[in-house]
Amino acid sequence: MEKKENPLLHRTEIKFRVKFQKEKTPSRAEVREMIAKNFSSKNENVIIDHMRTSFGLHLINGYSKIYENVDFAKRIEPDYILIRHGLKEKKGE
Helix, strand or coil, X not given: CEEEEEHHHCEEEEEEEEECCCCCCCCHHHHHHHHHHHCCCCHHHEEEEEEEECCCCCEXXXXXXXXXXXXXXXXXXXXXXXXXXXXXXXXXX
């Protein structure tokens, strides 16, 4: 894991690696919970930018951001990311 503080954007940026054994690939929500738990943060403050798996390996490499609070995330992150994490509702539905 790599951790980088970004005080200008009020967040901590994390490059992570998750290993899993003989199970299905963990969902974005499950990985989000793991990150929140490991960094003593609330679930809603964690935004996962991307998760990449390699064929044949039980390994996920990814990039996430932990904001100081949800308001900073809503101001900075694009709408599709907020919708993906349940922090904003999709228009037209």
